[in-house]
Amino acid sequence: MNAFIDKMRRRAGRYLHVRSEPIRPERGVLSLSFDDVPVTAWTEAGPILAEHGIKATYYVCGGLAGGQNMGLPQFEPEHLEAIHEAGHEVGCHTYEHVSTLTLIPEQLDASLARNAAWVNDVLGGYEMTTFAYPFGDCALGAKAVIDRRFLCGRGVRDGINAGSADRNLLQAIGLESRRLPGYDLEALVQRAATEKGWLIAYGHDVMDGPTPYGCTPDDLDRLIRLAKTADLDILPVAEAWRAVGG
Template sequence: MSAFIDKMRRRAGRYLDVRSVEIAPARGVFSLSFDDIPVSAWTEAGPILAEHGIKATYYVCGGLSGGFNMDLPQFETEHLLALHEAGHEVGCHTYEHASTLTLSPAELDASLARNAEWVSERLDGHVMRTFAYPFGDCALGSKAVIDGRFLCGRGVRDGVNTGKADRNLLQAIGLESRRLPGYDLEAMMAATAASKGWLIAYGHDVMDGPTPYGCTPDDLDRVIRLAKAADLDILPVDMAWERIAA
């Protein structure tokens, strides 16, 4: 029964309280994002991003710092400092990596406040401007909380953001080696360019032999090359939002 109720709550979060934004950049946009920040999302992915001259968004949970998640070591403060200094966006992923289905709106707001304080203390007052839902779980009551704190929120439902989109539950594709063969990436990039839409990808670890939620360095390189070949603007989520909302 609990699984069924959670399924219904996810559906409510997806289809209700939609706060629309018109997706209308001058040309198609592609954004790369990494959730949780396993160490390899910086040590392996960072050099690839630098080689291509692009910036990504890293969604941080302060409570994961220095620990383990999915049996992988998570970022240390030095990694967060380095990626921030390199010009990548640091966004919010709650403090303790909690599903919004398990939190009341007040508890979610407290988690966001705690994460904001944790990041601000380490990044010289940095204010996070965008949010990604842990596990992609969006409880209906969480949307107003996210809307009050951030420019936008990103989920995990497959698709390109075109026309009118829910600013608090943007669509995205999984940058996961197990799922990438199921996407026609060339067609998806071409559709993003043709529709002047916004395609967001999210990943976790980047390494040979990745977890089910990660990808290989070659996967990451290929996705970036395809976005470039489609002549998409490649921007972190906050900068992409400014193009779309301008």
């Protein structure tokens, strides 16, 4: 029964209180993002991003720093400093890595404030401007909170943001070994180019033999190469938000 209610609540979050914004970049855009963040999203993905000269967005939870999540060691504060120093965007993913379906708006707001304070402390005054929903769960009551605090919020529902999109629940594809076989990445990138859309990808670990929620270094490299061949702009989420006209 709870699973059914959660499903209905996810559906309400998707279809109600939509704040539709035009998506009109001069050319198609790709944003790469990493959630949580497992250490390999930095140690393995970082050099690939550097080699291509591109920046990504890392969605962090202060409460996961130095800990384990789904069996993998998570980033340490030093990793976050290095990520920031390399010019990548740091975004918010709640403090405790908690589904918004389990929180009333005041609790979500408190979690976001706590994460903001933690990141601000670690990165010496840094302010996060975009958000990713843990587990992709967007409760209807969460949208107004995200709208107030951030430029935009990213979910995990497959699709390209083109024409217009809900700024508080942007669509994204998973750089996840469980999902990648189901995508035609070349076609998605091509569509982003021809429709002048915004393709957002998210992942977790990046390593050979990734978890179902992660990908290999080659998977990441391939998507970047496809995007470059299709002449997409590759930008962190906040920068992309401005480029698409938000």
